[in-house]
Amino acid sequence: MTEFQTFSKMKELMTAYYFEAKTTKEKPIAWITSGAPVEFLFAMDIIPIYPENYAAMCAANHQSVELMEAAEAQGFSQDICAYARTDFGADILQGGPVGGLPAPHFLLCSTNICKTVIKWYEVIARKYDVPLFIVDTPFVHDGLTDDLLEYTVAQFKDLEQFLARITGRPFDHEHLAEVLRLSQEAAAYWKKILFLARTVPTPINSLDSFIHLGPIVTLRGTQGCVDYYQALYEEVAGRAADKIPSVPGERYRVLWDNLPVWFKMRRLENFFQERKCALVVTTYANSWGGLSNYEDEEMADPYRLLAASYLNVYINYGFEERIRYLSGLMDEFSLTGFIMHSNRSCKPYSVGMYRLQEELSQRTGRPGVVIEADQNDPRVYSDAQIEARLDAFIESMEAAS
Amino acid sequence: MRFWGGIDVGSLSADAVIIDEEGRLLGHAILPTGRDSREAGSRAYAGALEAAGLTPGDVVRVYSTGYSRARVREAEGAKTEIACHARGAHALYPDVGTIIDIGGQDSKAIQVGKGGRVLNFVMNDKCAAGTGRFLEVMAGALETPLDHLDELAAQSTETLTISSICTVFAESEVVSLISQGKKPADIAMAVSRAIARRTVGLATRVGVSGRVVMTGGVAKNRAVVDLLAEILGAPVDVPDEPQIVGALGAALFARDERG
């Protein structure tokens, strides 16, 4: 990992966040999916808890296997997303880095990332006997339409009423506007940080951005999140200006598609460093920049803005749009190739990937490789197999250069 | 005279070759990799030197390839199997267009351009279905030595199908076919067809063009090679010793490095 000074601040921020969540007596706790409209929760002073983020932390700490085994022992199939299994296990054993998540008062789940989360959250709702609110964000086949926006906005209005009932006070629209502003500001910094990677050599690589995702996922909508990314932005911008590379001797610039492999961060980092290959941009980390994509004039109505942002996530749109987006990134970031992580856990992210690889290679004339792995389950990962494929891919970039 | 070496340490076999300035093969050795891949590489290299009647001092440089290429003591450089199979096959068949390599844990299809350059490649996904390991397990279930599997298949008279892709499930299919009293020859044929069909899927993805050459240990199984040719509708050439093509490629890379 590139040694950013800001990193220690992130640790503080995340520790404080989990500490408050574990100890609060006043604030309600809601478990929430990574792509759900958290702004509504912050507007009502509810603490959002992200099982996905926690599952990733467990895997990065090499604790996911034990937790998944506990879930599998209760009958959860190995074919279910490893995030879900890790969290079921963390709940059963009260395990992982913070000893389990604080019990929820209700759940908020959005289907823009996958449909697994519906069943996953139903399990949790039954276990804790708490209400579950589902925001159904339809798949965007070809472009956002008014129907899609209205359908989603209508659910946001229901959500406000739901939150008013849960908290016993009227929904706070003023606070929502404030939270939304903070959320947009954080997303804007995040995007600016990621776009600094257009610099050759890049001052930040994608393994860094994976590590620095924590606050934008869990704390967007708070001032702390904005401050953090502002500081990180300044640091990375300074490095870009000074041409300090995140991968010394950068020779190859590569896109990474799909989630990271959380339990292999260190090894992959060394692997890519040795080969002077920088992972420059990822569809995954980019997903949290969405709220900043819209100009104020274009989206004056905050509900439509939120609806557009939460519908318009990479994994919620169709093949043509994905390929268009990917080709754009290949040029914009001056890439020499791309890696697609076909992720056993995340079917909606991985479906059609081989076809995507062919098409993207053809359109850009640059090599790409598909590796079969998993973001959280080390039991389906083989170092030798994956590194053989990655090496062959790097050789083909060498041959093409 | 100057000589170069190539060592390919794979998941199942460690193969080494010695070549001269013209790229002629002077000696080779094929040994099981076993538990200690570093040792296996050294032994294979020693075997190839002995076969060539040379000593380590006669060799200018050695390159390695294969899964354990980074662990080969004698090697000064390393290349992936993809590059080495392409290089080696191209040296043997200058008009090669497509290479199908099936080793112990991997199967791959490589599209080769001018000068043995890799244009594109695909490898099997992470499961062992369709690799040499699959054949080994089936040979075990049939209680037939691996190198007799093709002779056995040649006596097949009835067409059977193995439908499972998974090696473990396919093995239990074989076991149940045996217990149903099916002929081992027919089962051997069905097993060979299963692997051939899976491989054709891979080859089609990369695109089959030009001369098709098969390398790797599984190319020693005539039944698989013939079935591949039949399903592809194109002849499939197999070098005299398909298992050393990767090592040959590595040796050629060693030779072509300056100095």
Ligand SMILES: Nc1ncnc2c1ncn2[C@@H]1O[C@H](COP(=O)(O)OP(=O)(O)O)[C@@H](O)[C@H]1O
């Ligand atoms: N004499 C033989 N007849 C048929 N198949 C063979 C023979 N020798 C090896 N094989 C097959 O080749 C595979 C090993 O291939 P190889 O290219 O040596 O693998 P690797 O490079 O992974 O070590 C074995 O799994 C086996 O299926």
Ligand code: SF4
């Ligand atoms: S990793 Fe994929 S399948 Fe798992 S929760 Fe996230 S989006 Fe859903």
